[in-house]
């Protein structure tokens with residue numbers, strides 16, 4: 001109810017073209033599309049699109065706290081979820097978690113899972129955050145590099161990582177490594193956007209003019 005009133009007062013606008021109606025319109029990012037694939041050293045990354053134009057604008061909007069944009073992208077991600085895998089969100093550094101404790105990447109994973117009947121396990125943690133979760137929990141964790149993994153959530157299961165964007169691929173490889181050490185089978189990763197060409201990082205966020 002509160003949300004409906006807010007929508008009336010401040011109607012949602014597309015993060016990329018500013019069209020009124022939703023957080024992300026179907027023209028900027030189609031509701032269904034085939035995945036863009038990038039092969040890293042040990043896993044394949046499937047993405048909705050390349051990291052420029054509308055996709056870059058949408059990801060920047062998510063980092064700014066636009067929950068409606070994260071929900072719209074999570075729903076679109078569902079179309080490329082592989083059946084029978086467990087979705088594991090890449091953890092966000094505590095300093096980057098949205099206000100009120102909402103983590104954008106976890107929200108993406110939960111929306112994608114809801115629309116595709118997949119399961120989500122928040123098995124990964126940033127090592128700097130482990131102390132806050134208690135030492136008994138930490139004792140069941142496999143650690144490597146920046147991340148730790150709860151073995152009980154991934155052992156002998158088929159895991160798909162979820163992140164917002166894949167740039168160098170190093171974060172996804174680190175996460176895949178710690179999950180494998182904890183006994184999980186990493187089948188791939190899903191991201192909203194992927195960098196296929198490093199020159200994209202220098203391109204502006206918006207490719208379209210206002211409608």
Ligand SMILES: [Zn+2]
Nearest residue numbers: 014017025028
């Ligand atoms: Zn748009």
